[in-house]
Structure formats: C-alpha cells, structure tokens
Amino acid sequence: MTALQLHRLRIGFNGRVEGGQTTMITARIVVASALLAGVSWVVWRLLDSALGVSLPAQIVSVGGAAAAGLFVYVRAVLAMHVPEAHQGAPADRQPAGEDIAGREGGVESGHATGRA
Numbered sequence: 001m002t003a004l005q006l007h008r009l010r011i012g013f014n015g016r017v018e019g020g021q022t023t024m025i026t027a028r029i030v031v032a033s034a035l036l037a038g039v040s041w042v043v044w045r046l047l048d049s050a051l052g053v054s055l056p057a058q059i060v061s062v063g064g065a066a067a068a069g070l071f072v073y074v075r076a077v078l079a080m081h082v083p084e085a086h087q088g089a090p091a092d093r094q095p096a097g098e099d100i101a102g103r104e105g106g107v108e109s110g111h112a113t114g115r116a
Contacts, residue, residue, distance in 0.1 A: 028080040032080065040069030041065070043061075
C-alpha cells in the first residue's frame with residue numbers, strides 16, 4: 001500500500017518527492033509538539049495545584065495550559081521556519097506579490113483574475 005502511494009505521489013509531483021525536506025519539517029513539527037506538551041503540562045500542573053479542583057479552577061488551569069502550549073508551539077514553528085506555518089498569515093503580513101503558497105502573481109497582483 002505504501003509503495004503504491006509513493007508511486008502515485010511521484011506521478012502527481014512529476015517524479016519529485018522531496019523526502020529529505022519532508023523529514024526535516026516533520027522533525028521540526030515533532031519538536032514543537034513536544035514543547036507544546038511539556039509547557040502545557042507544567043502550566044496545568046502549577047495552576048491545578050494553586051487553584052484546586054473546582055470546575056472554575058479546572059477551566060482556568062486547562063485553558064491557561066492550552067493557551068501557553070499554543071503560544072510556545074506557534075513561536076517554535078515560526079522560529080524553526082516551518083513553511084506551512086505562514087499559510088494562515090493575513091495578506092498584509094505576506095510579502096507583496098505572493099500568494100499564500102509563496103508563488104509570484106497572487107490575487108493582489110491581478111494575475112489570478114487575468115488583469116495585468
């Protein structure tokens with residue numbers, strides 16, 4: 001099954017499957033995910049021990065842990081230059097003349113609409 005999928009991917013990408021780049025990006029995401037897990041657990045543990053086990057305390061401790069973990073994850077993937085991290089960026093934060101995938105001639109340049 002995996003061999004068939006690889007074969008179909010190669011056909012779809014004109015014979016180029018960049019295994020090295022995919023492996024490096026995967027490793028970066030795994031590191032960022034480990035940081036997310038570690039920070040979330042530490043923040044939850046600290047807030048849980050400080051606030052107790054009531055429902056409002058649990059909402060605050062789990063919410064705080066999730067927010068801290070998300071913050072660390074986003075900062076980590078941006079610091080490690082994971083290309084997919086910039087796909088959700090607002091258009092004003094993307095370089096001029098590029099679409100979300102970083103290609104020249106985005107919608108703003110008029111190429112996508114046929115205008116020059």
